[in-house]
Amino acid sequence: MARSAPRPRRAATAALGALAATLTAVSPPAAWADPSLPGDPLASTDALIAEVYGGGGNSGATLTTDFVELANTGAAEVALDGLSVQYLPASPKPTSQWQVTRLAGAIAPGGRYLVAEASGSGGSTPLPTADATGSINMSGTAGTVALVTGTDALTCLTAEDCAVDPRVRDLVGYGAAAVREGNPAPATSNTTSVARTVDAASGALRPDTDDNAADFTAGAPTPTNAAGQTPGDGGPEPGPDPEPEPEPVTVRVHDIQGTTRISPLNGKPVAGVPGIVTGVRSHGSARGFWLQDPEPDADPRTSEGLFVFTGSTTPSARVGDQVRVSGVVSEYRPGGEESANQTVTELKNPQWTVLSSGNALPPAEVLGADTVPEAYAPEAGGESIEKAVLAPADYALDFYESREGMLLRVDDARVVGPTDGYAALWVTTKPEQHPSARGGTVYLGYDQPNAGRLKVESPTGEGFPTANVGDRLAGTTAGPLDYSQYGGYVLEASTLGKHVSGGLTAETTRGQRPGELAVATYNVENLSPADDQAKFDRLARAVVTNLASPDVLALEEIQDNSGPTNDGVVAADVTLTKFTNAIRAAGGPAYQWRQIDPVNLADGGQPGGNIRVAFLFNPKRVSFVDRPGGDAGTPVSVVRTGHRAALSISPGRIDPANAAWQDSRKPLAGEFVFRGRTVFVVANHFASKGGDQPMHGRYQPPTRGSEVQRQQQATVLRGFVDQLREVDPGATVVLAGDLNDYQFSQALHTLTRGGVVRDLIDTLPAAERYSYVYEGNSQVLDHILVGGRRGATDYDVVHVNAEFADQASDHDPQVLRMRLTPQTGLPWLDDFCDQLDDLLDRLGRFR
Structure with a gap:
């Protein structure tokens, strides 16, 4: 899809279309049970959710507070900094959001860790001292709790999607929870929780099986904290006197921020930090306020601003308040401690005093x-x-x-x-x-x-x-x-x-002339029958109106007939029929298609979607040479027919068993004929940028690890082009698609080495070289490269999506138009005719 890495918040969009169908499913999602599946988390072997209780403070309850208890079944301490406990209602709606409680500290081997959540007005017995505190009001009967690497809210809303989110370390759905591992744990009540079953002989928790029903039983709640304390319990036998807590130090903001990215006071308590409240974050799971010291120091390296973190609770502070704040200095790393992101210096566990209100803010x-x-x-x-x-x-x-x-x-x-x-x-x-x-x-x-x-x-x-x-x-x-x-x-x-408004409008390209073959590429962003008809119609109008109905269209991200549902379906005829019907309804030609179904879950992309590349072509303008034998595993080869090259199978996949294509789309080669001229077109969708370190991160320069696979893919694709040239040095070849890389990348240099094919994006002025917008950069991911015999060429990136808030896809399509004179059968004469036609076009004599 788009680009990098699946941005977790964005995943929710794709999940919504399948939500209604998946909420009623009763069979366990395959990914929980089969750790061999891509992205599948193994059954948890160290930190686990040990107990869940949502009836705290309700009528008839003894305990006053909801809680989640964690356990460490491993032999080593498990650090919790950068992790979170998250909660989702039992029957999530498309608008439902996970609620987040951030964790800190660690769980000792064999130890417990208590997370206190919302309290009610009922009950009589408080929890023992909690190791972390949130404000989530959990259901007393049914819901889903997850232990998550990172503190950004999950976006999955189905069991299937959560099963393949690598951030989920453990997940418990209880009662009638739609999101769960395997079958749900029993329902709870105001007087019962669900807790992991204990081995009768050893007294240890039984191993996690990724089936909540098998792993949990209902019973009286037994919250236990890291100190071993339970409600009303004085705790374990006293040991040596603990080390005294460090006394808070009185400092100013610039003392906390320091001259590097990590605070010199990280992890230490501070008191009486003065400042003016300059902003309040009142939504999401990372609420709080910013304060700024109106009396800065003289060092340009030390910031005078600081974020005060209040969790899921909206703070009472108001902009303009003069405050003094106490708390613990923390370096919060978005995405978790293992990520390449930088940290935010903040105060956690804060307390503050408002000295006055309505103060002028420091100048911005x-x-x-x-x-x-x-x-x-x-x-x-x-x-x-x-x-x-x-x-x-x-x-x-x-x-x-x-x-x-x-x-x-x-x-x-x-x-x-x-x-x-x-x-x-x-x-x-x-x-x-x-x-x-x-x-x-x-x-x-x-x-x-x-x-x-x-x-x-x-x-x-x-x-x-x-x-x-x-x-x-x-x-x-x-x-x-x-x-x-x-x-x-x-x-x-x-x-x-x-x-x-700047008045930006979608571009429209000119139509091809009678002697021109028009080849376009378009990433249609996970198109499947699960999408609304409106998306099909918008994409169809772009093909007909904005792209002027090209003769050949290489499509990327065509999903199977069941879309993101992971059900083993790989055929995409329903998807392509719906799209070509929409094109006809928009006034376009009756396109035919060619494609090859992939092996289930072998080509990457959204789990269950089985995205692939495909050809559409207008049979009134161009013909497709069908040669049987193409399937997911059979490689296409170049054969000689007289003086010309041909494909052994058409359509055919290029070297599909090569390791370069692991978990990625395989290129699809097709043989087309236009005005008696054979043109080889290859539709491509290279491996995504997922896993690359961010440009803005702590590692500089960032490691772009995904480039290795794309470089390997470019080498294989270039090898296919070289095979064509060995048989027919002048064979006309077009490489089109989402190569997920830049025109200045090593992968593109490999393809264009020696001038065998030319990347047409380089023919445009620098200010027009883009097909995608990411983090404010207009950049190139999609390409059309052309080589071999041809006359004059004309190339256009047609900007209809990437620059707009309202998008049918996140990519812009592009189109190549090239003049091809009728084939004579004599290679030297065909070359001469092409060169003459190109010269006449350049001189403006041909219209």
């Missing part, structure tokens, strides 16, 4: 065109930059880190990344930095990451504009600076400029 620093350095990040040889002393005058990432939590301001900002589904967009603070022809910022090289890009979000999630690339936020946009795993530094804009 204005980000002008020259404020942020052009150089993006310090060079560290791929190592972490977290301990390096900040150089805010030299590097953009250091500049932003030295302003973490502080009020920043950008005026009359141009939008370079459209509004997404999470109330966020991207602007540029450097309007002259690599502007695109339509108002974006073009990404032209690894050494040109465009330091002017800045993400803008709303801390309230309300009142956010729906903006396209090229629009403006007129006037002032200002707020505290935060950091997110989704894009890096983000302006939490409590003040938003007025949205002014």
Whole structure:
């Protein structure tokens, strides 16, 4: 799909279409039971959910508070920093969200860990001292609890989707929970919990089987904390006097922030930190407020802003309050401690005193065109930059880190990344930095990451504009600076400029002339019958109107007939029939299609979707040469027919058993004939960028590990082109599709080496080289490459999606038109005719 890595929040969109069908399923999802499946978590062997109780404080309850108890069945301590406990209602709706409680500390071998959640007005017995505290009001009868690596809310809403989310370490669905491992654990009540079964002989928890019904039984709740205490229990026998808690130190914000990315006071309690509240985050699972010291020090490296974390509870602090705050300094890493993201310095477990209200805020620093350095990040040889002393005058990432939590301001900002589904967009603070022809910022090289890009979000999630690339936020946009795993530094804009439309409209390309063959490529983003008819209709209108009904269309991300449901179905005839019918209804030709069904779950993409590439073609303009024998495992080869090359099977997959294509789409080669000329077209969808370290992360330069597989894939594809050339040096070949890489990448250099094929994106002006917008960068993922005999060529990226908040797909299609004179049968004469036709076209004599 799109790009990197499955952004977890985005996964919810794809899940919704299948939600109604999957909520009623009674069989356990395959992925829980079969650890060999891609992305499948093994049954948990160390940290487990040991007990769940949601009746705290309800009528008839003894305990006053809901709780989740964890256990460590392993032989080593399990660190919990960066992990969370999350809760989902038993019957989630498309709008349901997981609630999050962040964890800290560790579970000793054989130990327990108690997470207290919401309390009610009933009950008489409090929990023992909790090891972590949240505010989730869990159901007393049915629900789902997950132990999660990371603290961002899960997005899966079905058992199938949660089963393949690698962040889920353990999951318990009880009662009538739709999301569960295998069959659900028993229902609970105000007086009962569900707890893991204990081996009668050893007294130890039985091994996790990934079947909640087999692993849990209902009974009286028995909450136990890390100290071994239970309700009303004085705890274990006293041991040596514990080390005294460190006395809080009285400091200012810049003392906490320090001159590196990691606070010198990390993990230590502080007291009386003064500041003015500059912003409040009132939604989501990471609520809290920002404060800024109105009396800064003279060191440009030390930020004067700080985030105060209050969990799932909206703080009572208000903007303009003068406060003194106490708490524990913490470095929170979005995405979990193992991620490559940077950290946010914050205060957790806070207490504060409001000294006065209605105070003027410290002035926001204005980000002008020259404020942020052009150089993006310090060079560290791929190592972490977290301990390096900040150089805010030299590097953009250091500049932003030295302003973490502080009020920043950008005026009359141009939008370079459209509004997404999470109330966020991207602007540029450097309007002259690599502007695109339509108002974006073009990404032209690894050494040109465009330091002017800045993400803008709303801390309230309300009142956010729906903006396209090229629009403006007129006037002032200002707020505290935060950091997110989704894009890096983000302006939490409590003040938003007025949205002014730039008038961007979808492009329309010209139609092909009688002697021109038009070949297009389009990533249709997980298209399946589960999608609304409206998506099919929009994509169809783009093919007919914006792409002018090309003769051949290479499609990427065509899903099987059951879409994201993981049911073993691999055929896609329903999907393609629905799409071609929509094209006809939009006034287009009666396209035929060719494709090959993949092996179930072998080609990557959304689990169960079995995405593949496919050809559509207009039989009134071009014919397809069908040669039988093509299937998921049979490789196509190049054979000689007279003086010309031909395919052994058509359509056929290129070297599908090669390890380069593991968990990735296999290229599909087809033989077409236009005006008597044979044209070989290969539809491609290379491996995604998932797993690459982020541009904004702590490791610099970031490791782009996914490039290795794409380089291998490019080598295989280039080998196929070379086979064609060995048989017929002038064979016309078009390589089209989503190569998931840039025109300046090693994979594209491999394909274009020696000029055998040409990447047509390089023929466009630099300001037009993009087909996708990611984190405010207009960049290239989709390509058409062409080689061999041909006359004049004309190439166009047709911008209809990527720059717009309202998208039918996240990719823009593109089209190649090339003149092909009728074939004479004499290679030297065909070459001469092509060259002459090209010359006449260049001279403007042919129309």
